[in-house]
Structure formats: C-alpha cells, structure tokens
Amino acid sequence: MQRTLLTIITEASLERRLIADIKTHGAHGYTITEAQGEGSRGVRQPGFEKAGNIRIEIVCEASVATQIALWLKEHYYRDYAMILFSHEVEVLRPDKF
Amino acid sequence: MQRTLLTIITEASLERRLIADIKTHGAHGYTITEAQGEGSRGVRQPGFEKAGNIRIEIVCEASVATQIALWLKEHYYRDYAMILFSHEVEVLRPDKF
Amino acid sequence: MQRTLLTIITEASLERRLIADIKTHGAHGYTITEAQGEGSRGVRQPGFEKAGNIRIEIVCEASVATQIALWLKEHYYRDYAMILFSHEVEVLRPDKF
Numbered sequence: 321m322q323r324t325l326l327t328i329i330t331e332a333s334l335e336r337r338l339i340a341d342i343k344t345h346g347a348h349g350y351t352i353t354e355a356q357g358e359g360s361r362g363v364r365q366p367g368f369e370k371a372g373n374i375r376i377e378i379v380c381e382a383s384v385a386t387q388i389a390l391w392l393k394e395h396y397y398r399d400y401a402m403i404l405f406s407h408e409v410e411v412l413r414p415d416k417f
Numbered sequence: 418m419q420r421t422l423l424t425i426i427t428e429a430s431l432e433r434r435l436i437a438d439i440k441t442h443g444a445h446g447y448t449i450t451e452a453q454g455e456g457s458r459g460v461r462q463p464g465f466e467k468a469g470n471i472r473i474e475i476v477c478e479a480s481v482a483t484q485i486a487l488w489l490k491e492h493y494y495r496d497y498a499m500i501l502f503s504h505e506v507e508v509l510r511p512d513k514f
Numbered sequence: 515m516q517r518t519l520l521t522i523i524t525e526a527s528l529e530r531r532l533i534a535d536i537k538t539h540g541a542h543g544y545t546i547t548e549a550q551g552e553g554s555r556g557v558r559q560p561g562f563e564k565a566g567n568i569r570i571e572i573v574c575e576a577s578v579a580t581q582i583a584l585w586l587k588e589h590y591y592r593d594y595a596m597i598l599f600s601h602e603v604e605v606l607r608p609d610k611f
Contacts, residue, residue: 350454351500352454354451409503410504412490412503
C-alpha cells in the first residue's frame with residue numbers, strides 16, 4: 321500500500337503544538353526523534369542556528385500530508401526553523417493505516 | 418546500486434529479539450535510533466499509546482526486506498505496536514553491501 | 515521542488531569533521547540524530563562493530579550530494595564505518611533551500 325512519509329524537522333519547543341495539529345488533520349500516528357542541526361530560520365531570526373530540534377515522521381495519505389503542510393506553512397514558517405519533505409513509501413502493515 | 422531501505426518502528430522492548438531476527442534473515446547491518454510516538458497497537462492493547470519506541474533501519478536487497486517483513490508479520494503484528502515501511506534508495510557505498 | 519536526501523550513517527567521532535565537509539560542499543543545512551548499529555567497517559577494523567553512531571541527513575541538490583559522496587569516499591571510506599544512501603524527496607518548503 322502506497323502512502324506518503326512526511327518528515328518535519330523543526331524546533332523542539334513546538335512538539336506539543338505540532339502533535340495536536342497532526343492529529344487534527346487526520347494522521348493516525350507519528351514518530352518523533354530528537355535531533356540537532358543547522359539550517360536557515362524564519363525571518364525573525366535569520367541566519368544559522370544550532371540547537372535541539374525534533375524530527376517528526378508521519379505516514380499518511382497524500383491528501384493528509386498536503387493538508388498538514390499547508391497548515392504548517394500558514395502557522396509556523398514565518399517564525400520558526402522548519403524543514404518539510406515527503407516521499408512515497410510502501411507500507412508493509414496496511415491493516416494498521 | 419539500488420537497495421531497499423526498510424524502516425521498522427516498534428516497542429523498545431523488542432530490540433534484542435529484532436536484531437537477532439534481522440541477522441538471521443540475511444541483513445548485513447542495521448541502524449537504531451530512539452523514538453517516541455503514537456499509533457495503533459496490536460489487538461491486545463488497542464488504542465493509542467505513547468512510550469519509548471525504536472526506529473530500526475535496514476538497507477538490504479528487496480528479497481531480504483520481504484522475508485523480514487513476513488517474519489515480523491507472523492511473530493509480532495498480533496501483540497506489538499509495529500509500523501513497517503520501505504522504499505528504494507541509491508546506495509553510494511556499494512562495496513559495503 | 516525535487517531535492518536529494520542524502521543520509522550518512524557513521525562513527526560519532528567524525529561529527530565535527532563531517533559538518534565542516536558538508537558546509538564546504540555547499541549544503542545549506544543538516545540534521546543529526548544519535549544512533550546505534552552494526553555493519554561492516556573499513557579495512558583496518560574488519561568485522562562487525564556496535565557503538566555510538568550518528569545519522570546525518572542532508573537535503574540538497576543532486577550535484578551537491580554527489581560531491582559530498584565523492585569527498586567522503588576519498589577521505590573516510592578506507593578507515594571508518596560509513597554507510598551512504600540517497601533518494602529523491604519533494605521539499606515542501608522550497609523558499610528555504
């Protein structure tokens with residue numbers, strides 16, 4: 321079964337809010353790993369930053385990934401360091417998704 | 418060189434058993450990261466759960482990924498929270514696989 | 515926007531050197547997660563090893579991924595445990611890459 325794996329890498333302080341957002345948009349699960357890194361930030365703190373980040377993975381239908389991405393764009397892109405990328409995966413336990 | 422990246426996200430308590438299973442089925446290596454998350458569980462504990470999970474990645478031939486997936490389905494799906502997904506990757510260090 | 519996600523799994527002791535290498539070759543960011551695992555090593559320490567590893571992810575243009583891979587091959591493959599693989603991702607925040 322083809323599904324979309326959406327990966328969000330962002331600031332650890334957003335964890336609770338993002339989990340709520342993800343559930344609201346219909347994702348049935350998520351996985352969070354702690355991460356560190358550098359990248360460009362939102363407009364309020366331009367330049368590079370190195371700090372505690374989180375890496376959130378969501379396996380979901382493509383339409384759910386799109387909705388989550390649009391929501392994040394509207395609510396977080398301006399003020400937070402956030403990377404989003406997605407690709408197709410073959411889910412091998414289809415009865416659970 | 419094309420290979421399959423198989424990702425297993427499951428309960429941390431299974432780590433030792435899964436490592437043994439993976440080796441038995443012909444994988445030459447694996448990577449484990451600690452994770453947290455929520456998702457649907459096995460039939461004995463339905464509903465959502467949030468606890469220490471592990472994320473296991475295995476780069477292997479497609480046939481090995483299939484054999485591992487079948488084994489996990491037979492031995493763990495019923496009783497454990499376990500997500501499996503896979504996709505193709507280009508392995509850039511072919512002499513090591 | 516299509517980009518390449520390059521994943522490097524290697525020994526934690528290389529973290530600082532690799533971050534410098536990555537930036538030199540034009541990557542705009544990276545994400546590091548701590549990992550454990552087993553796999554084949556460089557020629558000086560053949561066989562399996564289980565120790566603290568890092569997992570570095572870089573979202574970049576395909577040409578940057580190729581350059582980084584070539585550099586790592588030349589400078590680290592011989593002496594360090596290092597796995598490299600890549601695949602295409604759809605980057606959902608294009609203005610940041």
